[in-house]
Amino acid sequence: MLMDIQQHARELGLGLDLFSCIQCGKCTGGCPVSMTTALNVRSLVYGALIGDIAGPVHREELWDCTCCFTCVERCPKDVRPAEVIIALRSLLVEEGKVPSTIGNALMGIFRQGNPLGYAREDRTAWMDGLEVKPAQEGCETLLFTCCSSAYDIRAQAATKALVRVLKAAGVDFGHLGTEETCCGNEVRRLGEMGLFEMLVEEGKPLLEEVGAAQMVTTSPHCMNTFRHEYKLGMDVLHYTQWLVRLLEQGRLNLTGRVEKVVTYHDPCFLGKQNGIFDEPREVLKAIPGVKFVEMDRIRERSLCCEGGGGRMWFEGTNTEGRLAFQRVQEAADTGAEILAVACPFCMAMLDDAVKVKGLSERLKVMDIAELVAMAL
Amino acid sequence: MLAKPRIGVYICHCGTNIAATVDVGAVTEFAATLPGVAVARNYTYMCSEPGQALIKEDARTLGLNRVVVAACSPRMHEPTFRSASQEGGVNPYQFEMANIREQCSWVHHDRHEATEKAQALVYAAVMKAARLEPLEEREAPVTPAALVIGGGVAGIVAALDIADAGFPVYLVEQSDHLGGRVAELNRTFPDLEPVSEWLPALVDRVQRHPNISVYLNSRVAGITGFVGNFEATVEPVGVGLAPALGRPQGSPLQVGAIVIATGYNVFDPRLKPEFGYGLYPQVVTTLELEHRLASGDLAVNGKTPKEVVFIKCVGSRDQQLGRPYCSRVCCMISAKQAQLVRQALPDSRVTVFYMDVRTFGKRGEEFYDEARRVGVRYRRGNVSEIFRRGDRVVVRVEDTLLGRTLEHEADLVVLAVGMDPRPEATDIAALLKLPRSADGFFLEAHPKLRPVDTAVDGVFLAGCCQGPKDIPDTIAQAKAAASSALIPLMRGVVPMEAATAIVDPELCAGCGMCVEICPYGAPALDPLWGVSRVNAVLCKGCGACAVTCPSKAIRLQHFTPDQILAQVEALVGW
Ligand SMILES: Cc1cc2nc3c(=O)[nH]c(=O)nc-3n(C[C@H](O)[C@H](O)[C@H](O)COP(=O)(O)OP(=O)(O)OC[C@H]3O[C@@H](n4cnc5c(N)ncnc54)[C@H](O)[C@@H]3O)c2cc1C
Ligand code: SF4
Ligand code: SF4
Ligand code: SF4
Ligand code: SF4
Numbered sequence: 001m002l003m004d005i006q007q008h009a010r011e012l013g014l015g016l017d018l019f020s021c022i023q024c025g026k027c028t029g030g031c032p033v034s035m036t037t038a039l040n041v042r043s044l045v046y047g048a049l050i051g052d053i054a055g056p057v058h059r060e061e062l063w064d065c066t067c068c069f070t071c072v073e074r075c076p077k078d079v080r081p082a083e084v085i086i087a088l089r090s091l092l093v094e095e096g097k098v099p100s101t102i103g104n105a106l107m108g109i110f111r112q113g114n115p116l117g118y119a120r121e122d123r124t125a126w127m128d129g130l131e132v133k134p135a136q137e138g139c140e141t142l143l144f145t146c147c148s149s150a151y152d153i154r155a156q157a158a159t160k161a162l163v164r165v166l167k168a169a170g171v172d173f174g175h176l177g178t179e180e181t182c183c184g185n186e187v188r189r190l191g192e193m194g195l196f197e198m199l200v201e202e203g204k205p206l207l208e209e210v211g212a213a214q215m216v217t218t219s220p221h222c223m224n225t226f227r228h229e230y231k232l233g234m235d236v237l238h239y240t241q242w243l244v245r246l247l248e249q250g251r252l253n254l255t256g257r258v259e260k261v262v263t264y265h266d267p268c269f270l271g272k273q274n275g276i277f278d279e280p281r282e283v284l285k286a287i288p289g290v291k292f293v294e295m296d297r298i299r300e301r302s303l304c305c306e307g308g309g310g311r312m313w314f315e316g317t318n319t320e321g322r323l324a325f326q327r328v329q330e331a332a333d334t335g336a337e338i339l340a341v342a343c344p345f346c347m348a349m350l351d352d353a354v355k356v357k358g359l360s361e362r363l364k365v366m367d368i369a370e371l372v373a374m375a376l
Numbered sequence: 377m378l379a380k381p382r383i384g385v386y387i388c389h390c391g392t393n394i395a396a397t398v399d400v401g402a403v404t405e406f407a408a409t410l411p412g413v414a415v416a417r418n419y420t421y422m423c424s425e426p427g428q429a430l431i432k433e434d435a436r437t438l439g440l441n442r443v444v445v446a447a448c449s450p451r452m453h454e455p456t457f458r459s460a461s462q463e464g465g466v467n468p469y470q471f472e473m474a475n476i477r478e479q480c481s482w483v484h485h486d487r488h489e490a491t492e493k494a495q496a497l498v499y500a501a502v503m504k505a506a507r508l509e510p511l512e513e514r515e516a517p518v519t520p521a522a523l524v525i526g527g528g529v530a531g532i533v534a535a536l537d538i539a540d541a542g543f544p545v546y547l548v549e550q551s552d553h554l555g556g557r558v559a560e561l562n563r564t565f566p567d568l569e570p571v572s573e574w575l576p577a578l579v580d581r582v583q584r585h586p587n588i589s590v591y592l593n594s595r596v597a598g599i600t601g602f603v604g605n606f607e608a609t610v611e612p613v614g615v616g617l618a619p620a621l622g623r624p625q626g627s628p629l630q631v632g633a634i635v636i637a638t639g640y641n642v643f644d645p646r647l648k649p650e651f652g653y654g655l656y657p658q659v660v661t662t663l664e665l666e667h668r669l670a671s672g673d674l675a676v677n678g679k680t681p682k683e684v685v686f687i688k689c690v691g692s693r694d695q696q697l698g699r700p701y702c703s704r705v706c707c708m709i710s711a712k713q714a715q716l717v718r719q720a721l722p723d724s725r726v727t728v729f730y731m732d733v734r735t736f737g738k739r740g741e742e743f744y745d746e747a748r749r750v751g752v753r754y755r756r757g758n759v760s761e762i763f764r765r766g767d768r769v770v771v772r773v774e775d776t777l778l779g780r781t782l783e784h785e786a787d788l789v790v791l792a793v794g795m796d797p798r799p800e801a802t803d804i805a806a807l808l809k810l811p812r813s814a815d816g817f818f819l820e821a822h823p824k825l826r827p828v829d830t831a832v833d834g835v836f837l838a839g840c841c842q843g844p845k846d847i848p849d850t851i852a853q854a855k856a857a858a859s860s861a862l863i864p865l866m867r868g869v870v871p872m873e874a875a876t877a878i879v880d881p882e883l884c885a886g887c888g889m890c891v892e893i894c895p896y897g898a899p900a901l902d903p904l905w906g907v908s909r910v911n912a913v914l915c916k917g918c919g920a921c922a923v924t925c926p927s928k929a930i931r932l933q934h935f936t937p938d939q940i941l942a943q944v945e946a947l948v949g950w
Binding site: 040 | 649650652689693694695696697731732756757758759760761762763764772773774775776779781783
């Protein structure tokens with residue numbers, strides 16, 4: 001068994017081209033969970049490099065990685081350290097050694113096309129009374145809703161708000177309805193490569209058949225995998241990018257006012273990983289009445305909410321020091337009344353943290369789409 | 377009509393380098409049977425005195441008119457054997473080399489096959505040699521003056537050496553003062569000597585030197601010509617800036633050699649947003665700290681710092697930023713400044729975060745020892761990010777030796793910024809057709825053997841324009857560039873390549889494709905006749921024009937079609 005792992009570690013080093021690593025520590029130094037958990041991505045890279053990862057199988061902290069990719073973005077030697085974690089996770093997946101909650105999420109995706117394990121038929125429940133055109137009839141823009149955006153009650157509100165905004169702008173968009181299936185972004189990051197490949201194989205033709213010119217996603221996570229891993233024959237935008245365009249083109253007019261002090265939390269998959277920092281801010285600043293304030297740790301230095309990489313379905317080995325707790329305190333300290341988000345995972349993590357930290361009176365977590373809808 | 381060939385062929389053993397793999401005796405016997413060969417011999421070291429004597433002796437006694445040596449690469453010993461041939465009375469251009477070492481013995485194991493290949497290479501060389509024409513080496517006169525571009529320490533030292541040797545020097549500096557970056561420094565490693573104690577004296581000597589004309593606020597706008605005979609136009613930078621010193625500008629400067637000493641830029645840490653430079657007053661660069669150390673004011677937001685952090689390799693060793701190189705000075709700069717901070721603020725705690733400590737120069741390691749001795753703490757880890765906490769900043773870093781991630785609070789963070797090539801180097805490179813390496817610094821002609829020469833004869837490099845270096849290395853290189861520049865100036869003449877391209881005016885259609893392709897600007901269309909003409913002084917004999925010319929009007933001497941084809945036929949027919 002040990003021999004096996006060492007062999008595998010060596011192959012990992014070769015396969016992931018880790019040999020430029022100089023063990024500088026920049027990856028671990030920036031890793032959001034490196035201070036609160038046993039996860040040390042630099043030392044995992046080292047283990048893979050020298051062909052010696054003693055018993056990663058028993059290291060629960062491998063599941064602590066949020067796949068924020070801060071380590072990947074910062075590495076001066078163009079190593080992709082987080083990929084080592086993903087590869088080690090896939091070893092564990094192959095052996096079935098997966099935390100039960102993650103196992104359930106993967107099973108849910110396999111059976112029902114969503115990690116929550118809800119019935120596929122209920123994927124469009126959020127649409128009630130909204131009349132969303134089926135994409136199968138043809139549309140310019142394909143709206144892709146993240147599983148959270150479709151099923152999670154809090155996130156649904158944001159999805160509905162976005163649809164109202166798009167309707168007000170009079171744009172032609174459609175939705176795949178109950179055929180829509182999990183994008184698999186977290187599946188790949190959990191190391192379940194077989195399931196991910198299946199999702200791509202089935203999802204790609206389904207998405208491309210619509211013949212839309214572009215896809216717009218509610219979540220940066222879906223956008224990320226569609227952009228970089230599906231290699232689709234259409235542009236993939238995050239909804240804030242589209243809203244900026246619609247505002248610029250004068251198709252979206254905001255006549256209402258939102259007299260609030262608002263700050264914004266950069267999602268790792270939108271900001272660090274895809275360089276989309278300005279558009280969400282531009283949308284917020286375009287809302288009449290909004291007084292926009294910034295926190296200190298923003299953009300490339302934004303603090304991860306800990307919702308990515310499968311952490312939505314895994315508490316983590318340290319349940320005390322959640323980063324979301326720290327984050328909402330930072331938001332509250334700016335004097336903001338609203339902490340705006342642009343990702344359903346951030347919404348879930350931060351909304352929960354506001355409650356736990358007893359900040360509900362002072363701070364409300366809202367999706368950018370909801371704020372825009374308030375100004376229609 | 378060429379004289380009937382009488383060829384001498386010499387096979388070298390190169391000790392055992394060749395002889396161990398190639399049967400030199402068999403090659404010699406074979407060579408003796410080839411048409412036109414008057415004598416074939418082998419010897420242990422052809423490049424040695426007795427080896428060369430063999431050639432000279434045979435040439436005289438047997439009346440040779442061609443020589444072939446089968447040995448190492450012509451890059452190594454072609455000049456040696458050319459002059460041996462010449463001394464024996466053979467035209468040096470009727471000499472040919474077969475490389476049976478790099479192309480044969482060093483890359484093959486099988487003795488039989490290696491011997492066959494060596495024979496083939498010798499056969500081809502003999503076939504070419506039989507068709508070689510005698511060429512004449514000429515010389516061009518040299519203008520006895522030099523141009524130095526850039527007035528940092530590199531430019532200053534190069535100018536002084538050339539001027540001290542008795543030649544006029546034009547020193548062109550774009551800013552309003554001499555001294556370059558060093559003029560901004562406080563004290564220098566490894567002796568912590570104040571810059572004020574040595575730089576002003578050097579600058580003063582330049583300004584008083586009867587042989588040096590300084591052009592401040594000036595830049596070089598155009599350069600034409602070639603080694604020994606350059607012509608440079610100098611113009612003021614910006615409008616309304618009069619030259620503070622020197623003679624009236626406008627008339628072009630005539631010089632025989634050029635030294636480029638345009639220096640470097642400091643890396644702009646805004647390109648690494650994780651450090652919050654420009655956002656936090658606590659975060660400064662090493663260059664800014666030099667200014668603060670000079671003024672003695674180290675306070676941040678009016679308070680004396682207690683926790684000081686240095687971050688190394690900012691903008692160096694960074695593939696993401698396209699700066700894979702080590703800047704070579706920032707380890708020493710950090711050690712220097714950390715010591716000076718400890719001196720200035722004895723109550724402070726100073727921590728240097730590093731990936732590696734590269735204090736390799738003379739007295740460098742001792743200087744690093746001294747830094748630790750005076751209380752500077754070295755912790756291994758490449759800092760990942762900086763953010764604010766109260767009126768301090770937090771440095772987030774893994775101490776890789778402890779395997780522990782820290783949030784290290786600091787009052788002052790110093791970024792040891794690396795060296796960047798100057799953007800203005802692009803203009804100079806374009807003016808002189810000077811190649812640059814992938815990192816943007818000027819490229820030396822050979823990384824080991826010709827460190828201050830460039831691909832352009834008569835143009836030399838000094839200082840950080842060639843790559844990051846400290847002051848001692850900068851000055852050493854400046855002195856080397858000066859003495860190389862003095863070679864043509866002192867000789868008074870420069871040899872010209874004899875194997876140049878010649879245009880047949882009857883065949884030339886005047887399309888100008890050769891003018892475009894030539895990397896040295898040698899061919900030009902004659903305004904009167906509309907046909908191309910190659911300036912033999914500029915031509916390096918690269919042959920690019922000859923293969924480009926659609927009318928086959930260009931003949932590259934020493935590599936003519938019948939010479940090359942004879943060589944190819946020998947190999948193909950083997
Ligand atoms: C913070 C810091 C501290 C340092 N401390 C030390 C130390 O303690 N000890 C040490 O040995 N080294 C030190 N160095 C390194 C030192 O600065 C360099 O070794 C030195 O400056 C190199 O000199 P140079 O003449 O090659 O380049 P530069 O100093 O850059 O000078 C180049 C000159 O050329 C001029 N120029 C550029 N382009 C043109 C153009 N097109 N036309 C005309 N003029 C042009 C520039 O204006 C400049 O005056 C330090 C460097 C830094 C950044
Ligand atoms: S940041 Fe890159 S080079 Fe540095 S330790 Fe991590 S993987 Fe290795
Ligand atoms: S992806 Fe994020 S959480 Fe995972 S190891 Fe890298 S920095 Fe840490
Ligand atoms: S000299 Fe030292 S600080 Fe500078 S780039 Fe090299 S290793 Fe880094
Ligand atoms: S041989 Fe080369 S250097 Fe000479 S003129 Fe032709 S292209 Fe220019």
